[in-house]
Amino acid sequence: MSNSKLYKGSLTTIILKLLTESDKMYGYEITQKVKELTKGELKITEGALYPALHKLEAEGLLDVEVKKVDNRLRKYYKLTENGTKETANKLEELASYIATMQALVNPKFNLE
Amino acid sequence: MKLNKLEIQDLYAFTRKHYVVYYDLQTELVDHLANDIEAMWEEQPQLSFEDAKTKAFKKFGIFGFMEPIEQKQKAMNKRYMRYLWTELKKWFALPQIVITITMFLAFYLAFTTDYAIYFVFGFYILIAVWSGYKGVHLKRQFKKRKEVSDKKWMLEEMIFRQASGSSFFLLLQLHNVFNVSDGFSDNNYIVLSVASIFTFLVLISYISLELLPGKAEELINETYPEFSL
Known part of the structure; x- marks a missing residue:
């Protein structure tokens, strides 16, 4: 990842957004999905992912489900009703942040 | 592979x-x-x-794993507080609010009599002894549970081992009560707040030491889907 600090504040939004697109996901799957979607540009570190997931779970935005896969147990996360609502808010916040940054970094000059 | x-x-x-x-x-x-x-x-x-x-x-x-461990602890504290809060809210809605009000009035009346200071001491000691007794009892119960399975669950530990923590924390805060002079029952505001604090203390102690441990199985299963696997 080129600059982890810039992405840090958006980690929860990224997780929530990914979960809207699939029914349920487990931790490792999330890291891989992000890597795949951003073509390796953004790598979510393991040390940051689980704390974020547990925080979202404690806030009631995520629900968990456990299944036996191969020889082990796998913990899946999925959005709760509140989580779905919060995702919409967070995405809106992120969009307006991107627009603001866009205006600051790349202002469009109007000559008329 | x-x-x-x-x-x-x-x-x-x-x-x-x-x-x-x-x-x-x-x-x-x-x-x-x-x-x-x-x-x-x-x-x-x-x-x-x-x-x-x-x-x-x-x-x-x-x-x-330090960061995940720390965050998990925080998340679980939050969850425990949420359970405590959900139960507490019920005591301010019908039908339980009747008991809450009655209890508050009883404290209030007791604290406006000439024996106010004895009542304060008496109730304080009563709550402390009961909390201590329940705390020890729950720890024993926890030990027995661990003889059946040695898997550790954070919420289970909170329910059984740290339950008396909140009561004792409040009891310690209440030591100010003892700094209150004998004539505290003359000041209506102080009497009102002492009666409210005692009501709150009884509710919190009862919820954390009696209600939540009673619901332990249900809460643990809800928190950990793998608990029953």
Whole structure:
């Protein structure tokens, strides 16, 4: 990842957004999905992912489900009703942040 | 290539060695490490299990599992407080509010009599003794549970071992009560607040030491879907 600090504040939004697109996901799957979607540009570190997931779970935005896969147990996360609502808010916040940054970094000059 | 049962056991031991004591977090981290190791094996089938494990662990950064452990603790505290709060709210709605009001009035009346200060001491000691007794009883119950299964669950520990914590914390805060002079019953505001504090203390103690432990099974199952697996 080129600059982890810039992405840090958006980690929860990224997780929530990914979960809207699939029914349920487990931790490792999330890291891989992000890597795949951003073509390796953004790598979510393991040390940051689980704390974020547990925080979202404690806030009631995520629900968990456990299944036996191969020889082990796998913990899946999925959005709760509140989580779905919060995702919409967070995405809106992120969009307006991107627009603001866009205006600051790349202002469009109007000559008329 | 998939990890076998022995290797999974080894990963559980590995998380324990790195101070992950609770089973739910161990399970999640074991699955993560296992997935990563299996992915590595697809590209380098000759890589040994030990080397792959070390590589997978390194990705957690220099603090290893510390951050997930800390955050999990915070998240579980939050969950416990939410359960406490949900129960507490019920005592301010019908029908329980009748009991709350009656209790408050009883405290209030007792604290406006000439024997106010004795009542304060009396109730304080009563609550402290009951909380102490329940706390010891719950710890014993917890020990018995652990004889059946040695898996550790953070919420279970909170319900059984730390339950008396909130009561004693409040009791300690209340030592100010003893600094109140004999004539405190003349000041209506002080009497009102002391009566409110006592009502609150009784409710919190009853919820954390009686109600939540009674519902332990239900709460633990709700929190950990793997508990019953």
